Amino acid sequence: MSQQDKSKHIFTEAADPDYGTGELNQPLPNNQIPQQSMLPRHAYERIHDQLMLDGNARLNLATFVTTWMEPEAQQLMQETFDKNMIDKDEYPQTSNLEMRCVSMLANLWHAPASDQPATGCSTTGSSEACMLAGMAMKWHWRARREQQGKPTAKPNLVMGINVQVCWDKFCRYWDVEMRQVPMDPGRYVICPDKAMALCDENTIGVVGILGSTFTGEYEPISALNDAIDKLNKKTGWDIPIHVDAASGGFVAPFIQPDLAWDFRLKWVTSINASGHKYGLVYPGVGWIVWRDTASLPEDLVFRVNYLGGNMPTFALNFSRPGSQVVAQYYTLIRLGFEGYRQIQQACQDIAVHLSSQIAQLGPFELLSDGKDLPVFVWKLKDPSSMNFTLFDFSERLRLTGWLIPAYALPDHLTDTIVCRIVIRKGFTMDLAKLLLEDIQRALDYFHSWPGDHRRSRHQSFSH
Numbered sequence: 001m002s003q004q005d006k007s008k009h010i011f012t013e014a015a016d017p018d019y020g021t022g023e024l025n026q027p028l029p030n031n032q033i034p035q036q037s038m039l040p041r042h043a044y045e046r047i048h049d050q051l052m053l054d055g056n057a058r059l060n061l062a063t064f065v066t067t068w069m070e071p072e073a074q075q076l077m078q079e080t081f082d083k084n085m086i087d088k089d090e091y092p093q094t095s096n097l098e099m100r101c102v103s104m105l106a107n108l109w110h111a112p113a114s115d116q117p118a119t120g121c122s123t124t125g126s127s128e129a130c131m132l133a134g135m136a137m138k139w140h141w142r143a144r145r146e147q148q149g150k151p152t153a154k155p156n157l158v159m160g161i162n163v164q165v166c167w168d169k170f171c172r173y174w175d176v177e178m179r180q181v182p183m184d185p186g187r188y189v190i191c192p193d194k195a196m197a198l199c200d201e202n203t204i205g206v207v208g209i210l211g212s213t214f215t216g217e218y219e220p221i222s223a224l225n226d227a228i229d230k231l232n233k234k235t236g237w238d239i240p241i242h243v244d245a246a247s248g249g250f251v252a253p254f255i256q257p258d259l260a261w262d263f264r265l266k267w268v269t270s271i272n273a274s275g276h277k278y279g280l281v282y283p284g285v286g287w288i289v290w291r292d293t294a295s296l297p298e299d300l301v302f303r304v305n306y307l308g309g310n311m312p313t314f315a316l317n318f319s320r321p322g323s324q325v326v327a328q329y330y331t332l333i334r335l336g337f338e339g340y341r342q343i344q345q346a347c348q349d350i351a352v353h354l355s356s357q358i359a360q361l362g363p364f365e366l367l368s369d370g371k372d373l374p375v376f377v378w379k380l381k382d383p384s385s386m387n388f389t390l391f392d393f394s395e396r397l398r399l400t401g402w403l404i405p406a407y408a409l410p411d412h413l414t415d416t417i418v419c420r421i422v423i424r425k426g427f428t429m430d431l432a433k434l435l436l437e438d439i440q441r442a443l444d445y446f447h448s449w450p451g452d453h454r455r456s457r458h459q460s461f462s463h
Helices: 003-015 040-051 071-080 092-108 126-147 165-173 192-197 221-235 323-359 390-398 429-448
Strands: 119-123 156-160 177-181 203-209 241-244 268-274 286-290 302-304 311-313 364-369 375-380 406-408 417-422
Touching: 071 323, 092 119, 092 286, 092 323, 119 126, 119 323, 126 165, 126 203, 126 241, 126 268, 126 286, 156 165, 156 192, 165 177, 192 221, 203 221, 221 241, 323 364, 323 375, 323 417, 323 429, 390 406, 390 417, 390 429
Parallel strands: 156 177, 156 203, 203 241, 241 268
Antiparallel strands: 119 286, 268 286, 302 311, 364 375, 375 417, 406 417
């Protein structure tokens, strides 16, 4: 390189040490590892620039997942990314924090007082927690059937059709017949009587949802418990309830404390919740808690010693970072009961306000209003009279950054298309005002253009 070229090269890097280099002017290979290394800063910039094309997480009103945490929580997570949650012998304090969280949740959900430690664990999310709960129900059912000398070949699980897809996965993976209560017009959650009609001696359990992802409504867990109590007394069966409280488990105890849905009910055997939803932790962390030690079959507990100690484990995943568990413990002690109450109440207040305002805009009709979870859903009053669909409406709002899903309800109501908004920590009344203004502008846009804007298409549904 000549002296002139060297000077030019030095000047370019001094003027722009990142984007002035030739390294950043070459496209990255998509399908193979690059032959050469690059500077850490350059690798960061290239990935950072590509991620700018993602949507703004704070404006994503489709997701239940936490999109904001305090800097102190983020710092703790960064400091514990390298700790393996399963290695309890090497990281005993991280393991201790996990069990503190389990005990706190067991108390929050009114588990019976006991001299034994609370029975439960952290998971990578509610999906894994539901798998563990389903396995425990199947194992208990199978043991009872074997003691009675009866066949164990045809277990079934009863639930509403509005369950999260993890329950479809459980039934398929563990060879369990899935029996679902369909929706009816005006009823978008499980019907206890119809659920009981699906139960028989092969039913391993019934799933109730504390916060449907389709509408945000709580299922009538107490009524479900009463119906199961009558059925079990009449038949001699022992059908339990698992409460999928992925979202509501961190909401109802704080702002609906008198609602009976948890271990206060006789037949509720296990509860799961997502720490990364209204538990206010970044993804992914979930929790599963059983009523007592006897509710978790011993056959599901494995003990391993090759990491240095004899450690019991009953999660599906093995190695995973301890950072989310640490963040959950931080959030629980940082906010306390009153802090959680204030945050969840603020979310609900905004949801109820926003839903009432949207209902007054003219073409919309609410299916839920945010008085259970801070989540609400609406449809078009008369879709045939509109020159747009909710899919078009959702797409129009994306132009201003808002991510609001449009989707069809499950079987029996597949002709009903709805939009859903999830209010989470970090969404304010100011943002609600801006959203309402953009919704009105979207309606004005469709009303101002003659002709039919409707297009038939399906938009994926986000849990």
